[in-house]
Amino acid sequence: MTSSTTAPAPTWEAPLAGAPLDATVEVPGSKSLTNRLLVLAALAEGPGTLRGALRSRDADLMIGALRSLGARIEEGDHPSTLLVTPGPVTGDTEVDTGLAGTVMRFLPPFAALADGPVRFDGDPAARVRPMLPVLAALRSLGITVHDPATGSGDSAALPTHLPFTVEGRGSVPGGAVDVDASESSQFVSGLLLAAARFERGLSLRHIGTTLPSLPHIEMTVATLRDVGVVVDDSRDGMWDVSPGPIAARDVRVEPDLSNAAPFLASALVAGGTVRVPGWPTLTTQPGAMVPDLLERMGGTYTLTDGVLSVTGAGELHGIDVDLHAGGELAPTFAALAALADSPSRLRGIAHLRGHETDRLAALAREITRLGGQAEETRDGLVITPRPLRGDVVRTYADHRMATSAALLGLRVPGVRVEDVGTTAKTLPDFTGMWLSMLDSVA
Structure with missing residues (x-):
């Protein structure tokens, strides 16, 4: 529509x-790489640097969202050089997704690590973009997700679009989850990016009939491996991410x-x-x-x-x-x-x-x-x-x-x-x- x-x-x-x-x-610089690297830098073990990062509305929305969730992100000697210092993931905040699919799909799993509720909303046009697969995955992992207009109980209807609230509780148990990513590979990437911080990691299986933009998932896996995260993608449509540290890096964006x-x-x-x-x-x-x-x-x-x-x-x-x-x-x-x-x-x-x-x-x-x-x-x-x-x-x-x-x-x-x-x-x-x-x- x-x-x-x-x-x-x-x-x-x-x-x-x-x-x-x-x-x-x-x-x-690549938007796709910039926003993946920003998420991983905000979850890393120490400060890192992105050089040649894209500065555009999508990237700046990601920067603003990560700041609201507790990361410190500053410009270096050039606006495309970003100095990222991770912090505790904080809740009781709001995320403006704009019209950025990477923000609205990558950050709900990140927000599940927060110590309180994180409210997501964006542009009017963003409110028609599908969100159910990643939100359903979070609920199956024990995270409460709800429409702010209908209440927060676990029995409340699961939102399918923006706006929604993720009730962060400081940790995510992790485990196995099935996701239908037929509408967007971003549903897989968003879960994989945060998975190393889940207590048991994540075993993710795609259950849809088609999987678009597979290179974007391969990009996510490659960036995870570059920061030391162990990912097994040897089986088609399945990814296993082991829990563990995320290394801080000084990296140049393509x-x-x-x-x-x-x-x-x-x-x-x-x-x-x-x-x-x-x-x-x-x-x-x-x-x-x-x-x-x-x-x-x-x-x-x-x-x-x-x-x-x-x-x-x-x-x-x-x-x-x-x-x-x-x-x-x-x-x-x-x-x-x-x-x-x-x-x-x-x-x-x-x-x-x-x-x-x-x-x-x-x-x-x-x-x-x-x-x-x-x-x-x-x-x-x-x-x-x-x-x-x-x-x-x-x-x-x-x-x-x-x-x-x-x-x-x-x-x-x-x-x-x-x-x-x-x-x-x-x-x-x-x-x-x-x-x-x-x-x-x-």
Whole structure:
């Protein structure tokens, strides 16, 4: 279900690409890694440092939430350097999740370690995002979770969405729990991140029919192992986390490869070359899929000394791709598909209906608004290219809807992006970065 507004939001005129590009784009740190590392640093045995951390609305919401739960987080010599000093997890506080899935799904297990109640709420659009799997898991582990409007007894109905209260009691017994993470891998990651602090650790089994964004769970497991937590993931859909200390670290955050996607994709739309430095050789980020996907759609790429370069000739070919492991890339590739020379099918992304908005409905609606043809399927989209025209593209408070609209605007005159400021969720200076890229021409 998409969110709505009572009055039209301001629009941003998406600039056309006047010439082939020759740009280098410095992409900020990964949101996914930043927020995982912040949680682990706040649960660690001593002070730690994050360097190159993302500073955006999502990351700042996580910082604010962890501060309210007892951690001290200060800036170093740069806003992207964060000094984290753990403290006792404190309750009788409130967590503002905004529209950040990592905050609303990662922190309820953390809050269960608090010494009192922790109340969670967020943006109006966040109140439709599913929460039941992680809250049901906590209740099965003996933690009281309730809707603040209906009472706190153990027999009270379990909340399925924000707002809710986690009655922290200072410790979590841990043990075995079943979770249906079909709607979001974040339900698994949130429980795993706090599990080493549970008295008996955690044995988690996924019981759903599908598991989206598995690379994000692999990212969680890798970050846990990096801080010394013992995780056994040798069985499909099962994770065993042993109780034990979480080591403090001084760590550098990788660039956000999914946020790099629309910039790199610009080379295919406008022609020319776009480079992103700091691209890792090995990574658990789903954005690692981007170069190969862009190549399949008509581009070429090289990775030399950590710099990924993508080159295009302004030609785009349709693609049939399963994005189950990287659903966050779907808006970028939907925009490319709308500009391609043949139809595309994006599959394996039914879970996007529960993201910041119903992304499948939103993408289909907005591509159609511009004259294209985009149809929802059971688990994705079929996009058949048609001549596009300028119009307002609604973003539904979704940062990736805004960046995909900017990509369309490189080729389609008159594209106006509603509420482009929503990109501050993960890219605080998106419009400045976009205009700077376009100023660098071949």
